[in-house]
Amino acid sequence: MQTLLLKWNQMSLVKRIFAGIILGVLLALVLPGASGVSLLGSLFVSALKAVAPLLVLLLVMSAISRHQKGHQTNMKSILALYGTSTFLAGLIAVIASFVFPVSLSLVQSTEDLSPPQGIVEVIKTLLFQVVDNPVNALMNANYIGILSWAILLGLVLRGAKDSTKDMLTNLSDAVSQIVKWVINLAPIGIMGLVFNSITTNGLSSLLDYGKLLLILIGCMLFIALVVNPLIVYVNIRRNPYPLVLTCLRESGITAFFTRSSAANIPINMRLCEKLGLDSNTYSVSIPLGATINMAGAAVTISVLTLAAVHTLGIQVDFATAFLLSIVSAVAAAGASGVAGGSLLLIPLACSIFGIPNDIAIQVVGVGFIIGVLQDSFETALNSSSDVLFTATAEYTKHRKEGREVLVKA
Template sequence: MSTSANHGPVLRYIKHGSLVSQIALGLVAGIALAYFFPSAAQSVALLGELFVRGLKSVAPLLVFVLVLSSIANHRKGTNSNMGRVVALYLVGTFLAALLAVVASFLFPVTIQLKEVEQILTPPESISEVLLTVLLNVIDNPVHALLEANYMGILAWAIALGIALRSAGEMTKEVARSLSDAVTFVVRLVIRLAPLGIFGLVASTIATTGFSALKDYTLVLSLLLACMVVVALVINPLIVWTQIRRNPYPLVFTCLRESGVTAFFTRSSAANIPVNMALSKRLRLNEDIYSVSIPLGATINMGGAAITITVLTLAAANSLNITVDMGTALLLSVVAAVAACGASGVAGGSLLLIPLAASLFGMPNEIAMQVVGVGFVIGVVQDSAETALNSSTDVLFTAAASIHEEQR
């Protein structure tokens, strides 16, 4: 009886506790094990390997189902004012990805990757990249899923999604239900992140030394710096083009009343009620914000675009891949498109890194190591990313609404 009572809170914490605190605990435990018992740290590498393999197995299906369902269920004939909001979402996401490319060129960072030299054949030019993309796009869909060919997966998901837009509601509901089911499986895998991070960190530090921690810190710093620049420079400039007056009072209101809440909830979807209430207090056009806020939680993903781009280029730097300007621009486009399909689960943007990494010929095994690094720094990164994404939903909605009023 007493044993059960003592174990009750522990089991409740494991099942229902904050994933952020559990990942932080796994991170600290992994560092401690590697420092005090380096030989034992090598033995827990299996935990990290299982976690990475779980991500690797579910990611291709997740990308396929999410994109297909999103396109198939897109509503036709929505309010014409929504066009401006959607345009702001897409421009903001692309500029965030482009900023991440520029920042990664100016301040290149690297990450620790295992055994990659023998299996990597990096592209030599933008023409080779485009040829590879074209060949991957026309791949057999089953083969694309089996081999984690993300370009092929994306192409087939878009094509089938467009075809299903004219399907009956029951068919679309099946697509939605399948998307929810795959997302549920992803949530189960991500709940194992604390154990996976424990194994990854312990084995990596035991093998490479504490230099890996320095790499994590530098990558995280670059990510956060890019997000701050987007929030305080790029987004205000975009808003100014719409309202033609000082955008910062509106920017700071959105960051304070939406961004702070999103930072702690770590879910754009969970922050939708907060954003709806804020839009109402700002006296925005309800016909616009009632649609744009839920839509923004799905496609307005500037923070995710930054994460995908920075981590992909960090991996490219680690592998000594030379990235020319044409490929960098293509990466910005791919990262922006991938970000728009990011899952609503914590760390969802990380699962789309393989899509961007495929531009450089990186095998899925390497891309998933990069995803693992993302989960290590995700304690802070995911919170900052969500804060930027969610606050920008209200900001761009307000900019479009004010622009309409001024016409």
């Protein structure tokens, strides 16, 4: 047994995760009544969500308190990359929806939904997150609030004694070690998530929405495998696919099954460390990306909104369609402040075309039906691109400084 465990631990995490996926499928087919298996998945996601807020707070505080003047963090470049990708995702989704129009069989949603009434409300919610009580921010995993407090405290502590900074570093290292322990349990956790997905979400209900799912997933794959690599190539002037595929393999797979950008923050930070990126940068860009880098959400909002437009036979001109791309990108960036994520922002986008709220809510109901796949692909795209663009900004800096760009994969 000891030899078997040693060999298991010597395997790469990705191979162990694939083994967990296969085992989860087999258990779901052979022992569908083994409810204890799905509990392992819930425990894994809960553990990641529990450790992520504390990790972000301590890591950012420690990094900023020890930050040296003149040291560039690439945050402007990363924010530009986040914004470019999210806008292009919305635009491509709009184009795809016109090329392949879809009509919906609208359903009444069984959820008690409270969608935002406009962009102003989304931005206002985001601003209130910035000034949230720090304890409340930690309890509710409000990463905008956590980041704002961590940055402020880190700036103040730059003038603290070295012993205080050492204590912060030690606490940060301790939580990082706990994160490594949790991540090593990923194969078991994902086995439980796969088991739960197969036994509770029958795929028969998705067949009626096959074309809609194809457009959604097709757009997200196009962003991940064509648009994002093109953005990376323009910046680093190297073959982008080793880095793109590494991010999809080591971040996208876990995000696909956890369906939570917040839960994937520890995974992404570990990947950034593996890629040799600057901790002063990724300690801020990764939790920030989990909040505002939402290309997948922009795709979801645009595609489902235009599906409602086609269903109702509304004629759309180019200017309005382009406006939808902008609105979906802005709304997606503020999705974290709205319970239910991207789906609850669909009524906001529908209002551009004068679609009544009761019809828009029915479109949200369709989104919940296909959410088992839509949300998985959306989260995988969002979360993996956080690492991708953080690495791209750093490699671009190396290129401009005349240093050799070594793209680790």
